[in-house]
Amino acid sequence: KLDAQELGGLVARSEGFSGAELEQAVVAALYSARARMEAVCARHIAEELDATRPLSIVMSEQVSALRTWAASRAVAAD
Numbered sequence: 001k002l003d004a005q006e007l008g009g010l011v012a013r014s015e016g017f018s019g020a021e022l023e024q025a026v027v028a029a030l031y032s033a034r035a036r037m038e039a040v041c042a043r044h045i046a047e048e049l050d051a052t053r054p055l056s057i058v059m060s061e062q063v064s065a066l067r068t069w070a071a072s073r074a075v076a077a078d
Contacts, residue, residue: 006042013049016056
């Protein structure tokens, strides 16, 4: 179980990540902890988040272009 400080640290590290990217970081943390014969903890997840660059950063130009295109051609989901 994560305490508030650990959870806050993970939230800060996950800025810009999609749900799928967060899920993959957790899955990778589970594998990493298992390989080290450790119980998974916030540190493992934080390491995976730190080792990953989200697509919103890596492909920021393409995401921005798609948002611009969709603004006048699609209905907002919210």
